[in-house]
Amino acid sequence: MSFEHLLQYVLSGITNGSIYAIVAIGFNIIYNTTGIINFAQGEFVMLGGMTAISLSAFMPLPLAILAAVIITSFAGALIDFLFIRRLKSPSVLNMIIVTVGLSIMIREIALHIWDEKVRSLPYFTGNEVTSINILGAYISPQVLWVLGVCSVIVVFLGLFFKFTLTGKSMRACASNMTAARLCGINTRNMVTISFMLSAAIGALAGCVISPITQTQYDCGTSLAIKGFTVAILGGLGNSTGAIIGGVIIGLLEAFSISVMPLAYKDAIAITVLLVILFVKPSGLLGTREAAELKEF
Amino acid sequence: MAWKKYIPVFALIACIIVFQLAVTAMSREFYLTQLTMAAYYSLVILGLTVLMGYAGQISMGHAAFFAIGGYTSAVITTRNLMNVKGAVLADLARDLGLTIVEKNAYGNDIEHLSPWVALAAAVVLTAIIAFLIGIPILKLKGHYLAMATLGFGIIVYRIVLGSRLFGEADGISDIPPFRIIGSLAVSGDPALRVQNFYIASFLVVVGVVLLMNLIDSRVGRALRSIHGSEEAANAMGIDTARYKLFIFVLSAVFACVAGVFLTHFNGGIGPSEADVMKSVSYVAIVAVGGMANLWGALIMGVILNYLSLRGYFGSYDEFVFGSILIVIMLFVPEGLLKMENARALARALARLRNSLGAGRKQ
Amino acid sequence: MLLKKLFATILCVSLLPLAFSCKKQSGETIKIGAIFAVTGPASFLGAPEAKTAQMMVDEINNNGGVSGKQLKLIIKDSAGSPEKAISFAKQLIEEEKVFAIIGPSTSGETMKIKTICEDAKTILISCAAAEVIVNPVAKYVFKSPQKDSHAVQKIFEVMKKKGISKIGIVSSNDGFGIAGKEQLEKIAPTQGIQILISEVYDKKATDLTGVLTKLKAKNVQAVINWSIVPAQSIVAKNMKQLNMNVPLFQSHGFGNIKYVKEAGEAAEGIIFPCGRLLIADSLPDNHPQKALLMKYKKDYESKYGEDASTFGGHAYDAMLVLVEAIKKAGSDKEKVRDAIENLKGVAGTAGIFNFSPQDHNGLDINAFDVLTVKGGKFVKYE
Secondary structure, three states, X not given: OOHHHHHHHHHHHHHHHHHHHHHHHHHHHHHHHHOOOOOOHHHHHHHHHHHHHHHOOOOOHHHHHHHHHHHHHHHHXXXXXXXXXXXXXXXXXXXXXXXXXXXXXXXXXXXXXXXXXXXXXXXXXXXXXXOEEEOOEEEOHHHHHHHHHHHHHHHHHHHHHHHOHHXXXXXXXXXXXXXXXXXXXXXXXHHHHHHHHHHHHHHHHHXXXXXXXXXXXXXHHHHHHHHHHHHHHHOOOOHHHHHHHHHHHHHHHHHHOOOOOHHHHHHHHHHHHHHHHHHOOOOOOOOXXXXXXXXX | OHHHHXXXXXXXXXXXXXXXXXXXXXXXXXXXXXXXXXXXXXXXXXXXXXXXXXXXXXXXXXXXXXXXXXXXXXXXXXXXXXXXXXXXXXXXXXXXXXXXXXEXXXXXXXXXXXXXXXXXXXXXHHHHHHHHHHHHXXXXXXXXXXXXXXXXXXXXXXXXXXXXXXXXHHOEOOOOOEEEEOOEEEXXXXXXXXXXXXXXXXXXXXXXHHHHHHHHOHHHHHHHHXXXXXXXXXXXXXXXXXXXXXXXXXXXXXXXXXHHHHXXXXXOEXXXXXXXXXHHHHHHHHHHOOOOOHHHHHHHHHHHHHHHHOOOOHHHHHHHHHHHHHHHHHXXXXXXXXXXXXXXXXXXXXXXXXXXXXXXXX | OHHHHHHHHHHHHHHHHHHOOOOOOOOOEEEEEEEEOOOOOOHHHHHHHHHHXXXXXHHHHHXXXXXXXXXXXXXXXXXXXXXXHHHXXXXXXXXXXXXXXXXXXXXXXXXXXXXXXXXXXXXXXXXXXXXXXXXXXXXXXXXXXXXXXXXXXXXXHHHHHHOOOEEEEEEEOOHHHHHHHHHHHHHHHHHOOEEEEEEEEOOOOOOOHHHHHXXXXXXXXXXXXXXXXXXXXXXXXXXXXXXXXXXXXXXXXXXOHHHHHHHHHHXXXXXXXXXXXXXHHHOOOOOOOHHHHHHHHHHHHHHHOOOOOHHHHHHHHHHHHHHHHHHHHOOOHHHHHHHHHOOOOEEOOOOEEOOOOOOOOOOOHHHOEEEEEEOOEEEEOO
16 A cells, blocks of 8 residues: 555544544543433534534524534533433433433434435535645545644643633532532533533534535434444543544544455444453543443 | 233233234224234344343344344245255255245245244354353443444344345345245235234244243342342342343344244345334333333334334334333333323323224214 | 223224224225335435325326326335335235335335235336346336436446546445446446446445545546435545546436535536436427426426425336326226336336336336536536
8 A cells, every 4th residue: 555545544534533532522521420321422413514504504604603513502401401300310221211212303303304415514615626635645625624623622621621610510520429519519500511512512523524424314323323432442431532542443444445345334333342342341541440330 | 829920911812812803804904914013023022121121231232133033034045946956955955854845926936945944043043143242242231231232233234234145235025935834824925914913923922921931930030130239149149141141142032033933924124124223112112111011011012013014103203212212211211001101091092092083983 | 800901901902993994995086005215214215206296196186187086195104114115015005905006215125015016916116226126027016217227338338438448436335326336347348348446335424535545546547436315425525635537427316406516516527327307408399308307397396495306206207107007098907007018108207118018117228318517507418
């Protein structure tokens, strides 16, 4: 394989991998604060993209994206108010079933709002045929946007959790819910905020990837599965792990094309998931305690 | 007395017979078609109920076992051996009387392995796969277990979708009927509708009785203790891993048998039977029937599958199952068929039927 | 007490069938059943098909019906799953006692109900394209879409004119893509075209740069993509982004201006075979298909507010064939079936139909024109 091909695959892998990483980080945020694995995470990505597409018909693109992110984060808050708050000390089984049901509902509602057509946002810079040459590999400028936006999200989250009061409160909830409550932190609101935050970053990722992958009412499901794989690969709850895991899965998928039929590409993420779960469920960077499931 | 607990079973058998006689008398025999299909799906759900409700292990990929059973039987019985002479295995099969020669739909002669061979192969294959997958998977708990089973389901789906052997996206069609004895056969032939209804019901009754006995036996008690607390069960000396594996394999075999028979009844199978949504709808029905309630699962399984197969939900099929999941888990986590809930539901249904009946008089 | 409950349950169960009203075949209406994948993975096929069928039936009924009889259309949504198609087929045939069934949308579903309809002597006009639907011929089973092999031949005709001999193929893993791949690989050697590389991708794939890089590495002179949305537009875009400047050929699944809009500038120059619906306005006025194509486009777009596609046209043709046969032969099923087999020169959206007892599809290679995209519009390829 020549250097250009290698680079082409690497870039393709990192692009997809960053989106998986963002979805995984979304999982982690909610999991850390609540112990719930939100199977509807992929739907946030889809909602962000779809809403932005609808809004971009009558407002400039940056505004449409901003509005879409805000609307989706309110959707996340709504999910928390309507459903999560009503769960009274549910079992793990109940939580799984509820979030799976939510993901199906959101998908079907999206189907009826937007129907089954495939849509996409316009490219942020350039158009469908612009191509940038990087050391022999050709990519669309949108790829740079994806990498850029994902990095900004990661940096922003890092600063948020480290330096802001809300961020620190959420970390406190993640560490020990009861102790956080005793310190006067309103844990119920922290749960809501974690949903809003997850939804917001998912929506932003959905907007930035839309020109490349296009958006359809059911594009959230496979993203959720791959995002979850990445989250577990990196260690559930560990965001640095999510990034590393995302890059690994993205690269694996990209390079798999050279050795096996393309049709099995999607099975790679699943196989990795199963291998991880069987061998080391705590993932690459996770610890044994973190892997023990949290109480809600 | 021992037979008293079988009263619901006798009631079930009575209902089955009465219903069949009623539809025949009213010339509405076509209802039996969807009921037969729903009965087979209920077999899957029964097995899943014991796994999820009694042993407490969630499986989000159970449709995979159904598909393994169905596809195995499909592949084996659609291999035309008519012109395969001189191959050792084919001749051996003929000598053992394991092949059947008949005419296919186009009037051509075909020769294929007996469906009994296919059934045996399917069950053995499913049991082996469930055993091998079960050992590592059942060490996981909660979300990890759910995702692992989901992942397994997706892998099976990808395999049947991507392989030439399994007909890729179009699936396998023209599957021959499953001849049992004489003219009794599992097939979609409208003339055999009543027989097929009874065959399916027979399997369901056998399945229910089997599981009822299991639940009341030592195995059942061990399972319930595992569901209560796995550590405590371990501390009591119960080999939890072995019991969990046993029930996992058993529920897989239930799904496999359902898959084999339904495939022959339908005359075909497609990758949609291994779909994630199918697995999720099985879980939904177990949840709405009451996690550990065999009868609830059976009733809801028959009703919901019947309605879905008749298109009552129209284009809102997935929406219905999704909302069922949410509503049940939020409001009635112990399922609909606890007595108080059942009575309230029955009252509401009666009101509904009255208003519908009034509107239907033409 | 227990005995009472049991008796009550058994009584209720036996009365259940009465709760469903009896459906009678009225002498003044002709019931037509339709199984379409309105939702689910094949919704891009089933949704326009269902809309088209409903639109046609409404129009026919408003104009006095067929030979004085009103049509009743019963549409069932199979969501693309074969077991539902089987259940609905049995339901339509045995309960609703329909005169004929239109659809299903996908080949997998059609194959599952082919023998059911044949055994029940119910006319089935499928909107799916697989060759096996009409080969071997079953007396009551017909299909309205064109043959994939003709589409493939048209593509190779153009390639030979352009002097292309080494190509790469990418196709999706659904029934449509696989059927197309099979025909491409079968016919290419007979036309002197060498397939250097042939890859199958998942129909939901969102990024195809990887596989296109592989094609680029083999220095193919042209790329054929056989799939449906969204991959069609993604392939076009990815090729341009990878700086691949070889011609891109698509299947007749590209037949909707939406896909051109999706691919934007990358769609310029795409060559594909298609029915004439998309270039209806540039047809000469005396072309037998022009009037009905223009009318269909206008009616569909004004009623549903979306672009007409060739997929909806398959349902149009199925209904058209059925209605024409009923007009000729009345409402006796056997006579109508014979009438369909003898229909000649019926102009539909996909082409001119000429049925025969051996040909239950009725379309030949002239059903296709070769189109290309210029300035964001479909034009005939010269």
